Amino acid sequence: MEIGTREIELIVREVLAGLDKKSPAPSVNLSRSDNGVFDRVEDAIEAAYNAQRDWINHYKVEDRRRIIEAIRTVAGKHAQSLAAMVQEETGMGRVEDKLQKHLAVIERTPGVECLTTEAISGDGGLMIEEYAPFGVIGAITPSTNPTETIINNTISMIAGGNSVVFNVHPGAKRCCAHCLKLLHQAIVESGGPANLITMQREPDMEAVNIMTADPRIRLMVGTGGMGMVNALLRSGKKTIGAGAGNPPVIVDDTADIKLAAREIYRGASFDNNILCLAEKEVFVMEQAADELIFQLQQEGAFLLQKDQVQEILKLAMIEKNGIYEVNKKWVGKDAALFLNAIGIHCDKNVRLLICETDRNHPFVMVEQLMPVLPIVRLNTFEECMESAKAAESGNRHTASMFSKNVENMTRFAKEIETTIFTKNGATLRGVGIGGEGHTTMTIAGPTGEGLTCAKSFTRRRRCMLAEGGLRIV
Numbered sequence: 101m102e103i104g105t106r107e108i109e110l111i112v113r114e115v116l117a118g119l120d121k122k123s124p125a126p127s128v129n130l131s132r133s134d135n136g137v138f139d140r141v142e143d144a145i146e147a148a149y150n151a152q153r154d155w156i157n158h159y160k161v162e163d164r165r166r167i168i169e170a171i172r173t174v175a176g177k178h179a180q181s182l183a184a185m186v187q188e189e190t191g192m193g194r195v196e197d198k199l200q201k202h203l204a205v206i207e208r209t210p211g212v213e214c215l216t217t218e219a220i221s222g223d224g225g226l227m228i229e230e231y232a233p234f235g236v237i238g239a240i241t242p243s244t245n246p247t248e249t250i251i252n253n254t255i256s257m258i259a260g261g262n263s264v265v266f267n268v269h270p271g272a273k274r275c276c277a278h279c280l281k282l283l284h285q286a287i288v289e290s291g292g293p294a295n296l297i298t299m300q301r302e303p304d305m306e307a308v309n310i311m312t313a314d315p316r317i318r319l320m321v322g323t324g325g326m327g328m329v330n331a332l333l334r335s336g337k338k339t340i341g342a343g344a345g346n347p348p349v350i351v352d353d354t355a356d357i358k359l360a361a362r363e364i365y366r367g368a369s370f371d372n373n374i375l376c377l378a379e380k381e382v383f384v385m386e387q388a389a390d391e392l393i394f395q396l397q398q399e400g401a402f403l404l405q406k407d408q409v410q411e412i413l414k415l416a417m418i419e420k421n422g423i424y425e426v427n428k429k430w431v432g433k434d435a436a437l438f439l440n441a442i443g444i445h446c447d448k449n450v451r452l453l454i455c456e457t458d459r460n461h462p463f464v465m466v467e468q469l470m471p472v473l474p475i476v477r478l479n480t481f482e483e484c485m486e487s488a489k490a491a492e493s494g495n496r497h498t499a500s501m502f503s504k505n506v507e508n509m510t511r512f513a514k515e516i517e518t519t520i521f522t523k524n525g526a527t528l529r530g531v532g533i534g535g536e537g538h539t540t541m542t543i544a545g546p547t548g549e550g551l552t553c554a555k556s557f558t559r560r561r562r563c564m565l566a567e568g569g570l571r572i573v
């Protein structure tokens with residue numbers, strides 16, 4: 101049998117790794133591992149811990165680059181089937197849009213290239229600062245972008261030299277396990293360590309508690325609702341929190357209304373509006389309101405009448421003592437299903453319902469994650485800003501504005517303080533889907549890391565060589 105250079109390299113690496121281990125063989129129950137998927141979170145953590153030590157001690161940055169390329173290739177090959185699988189399991193969104201999200205994270209999540217070294221050379225010596233790994237990261241992922249977040253987080257986190265234990269949303273556990281296994285296989289087949297990415301097969305809250313309590317997990321990253329983000333922040337563990345949004349849009353009296361309608365329609369209907377950064381409510385100045393509503397209808401939006409808004413509200417939200425909560429059964433459902441449910445037979449291709457409401461309506465104030473877009477007409481720009489701020493409710497996530505008045509745009513951007521602010525374009529463009537800049541599925545507003553990439557999941561470490569060390573001047 102002929103053995104190639106690559107196989108020899110792998111055998112030598114395995115032998116060296118074995119020699120390096122000073123402690124006895126790890127007690128992790130690897131027999132329970134199925135390509136990174138474990139029955140017990142304790143085993144998933146231990147395996148990821150061992151893999152990270154291997155990753156950092158025996159692999160070069162060039163290996164990280166090569167393995168990330170293999171991940172992009174395999175995820176690209178399976179993007180269409182993953183998109184379909186997610187839609188099937190979660191019952192939310194649209195396959196064609198999920199495909200775009202998958203392709204965006206595959207192609208536009210930065211790898212090791214963003215980990216640049218900073219050096220200062222002076223009479224006091226030579227200082228370098230580098231981006232070093234945290235170690236094992238615990239990552240919580242949402243139901244709204246489940247496999248997209250796994251692909252995005254895996255690339256960013258392992259590029260930073262970390263390993264990851266995922267706790268995925270129970271409503272998306274099968275597609276997440278399938279995706280994790282595909283990526284795991286790609287890592288191992290291209291010579292990387294097994295169990296660099298792991299998860300517990302049946303995710304639960306207890307697993308999250310075990311993760312936050314385990315000293316080997318150095319960082320928690322939570323992508324999802326504020327309940328989860330706040331629970332992680334309270335745990336005392338270092339946390340990167342990517343929480344909820346309720347992005348407002350302002351359309352002022354100088355805006356190009358056709359453009360505004362086209363972009364708002366695209367963003368608010370994309371994947372049935374389950375993206376945290378999608379346009380959730382519009383505040384339009386009186387002079388522009390009729391034209392905006394007309395142009396949105398021209399794009400294909402269905403305008404709900406007053407009594408129909410009431411009927412949709414009854415489906416979409418649950419009211420208890422005047423407080424409205426989203427009815428999860430309707431999150432991410434097709435616009436046509438809402439219409440059918442209230443007895444309106446329509447073209448299956450209707451992607452977005454629009455309606456006029458007042459500024460305090462539950463559709464405005466509650467993050468619905470449905471293709472139902474409320475439009476509020478107001479007299480002044482100041483009223484638009486005030487109402488947009490109230491609807492965004494301090495999430496500091498995403499906002500957008502359509503205008504040709506630079507002063508108005510600057511005022512709103514300063515006032516709303518969101519992580520993403522798009523001007524004259526769909527908010528999707530702010531996350532690299534049709535816009536400039538990298539893509540991420542973890543937008544860390546509450547803890548301030550912003551649009552995360554490999555750098556966000558690293559620690560800065562300094563190395564100081566004093567007294568003329570290695571300097572050439």
Ligand code: NAD
Pocket residue numbers: 240241242243244245267268269270305308323324325326327328331332342343344345375376377467541542543544545
């Ligand atoms: P969710 O909060 O219901 O679930 C998110 C994850 O947290 C799941 O894995 C869930 O099992 C877990 N979880 C929930 N409560 C928890 C708790 N108390 N302790 C520990 N873990 C807990 O959210 P979802 O429905 O899956 O996703 C939609 C929400 O996520 C929306 O609010 C959306 O805006 C937000 N989101 C934000 C971003 C971002 O980058 N900022 C990205 C995607 C989604």
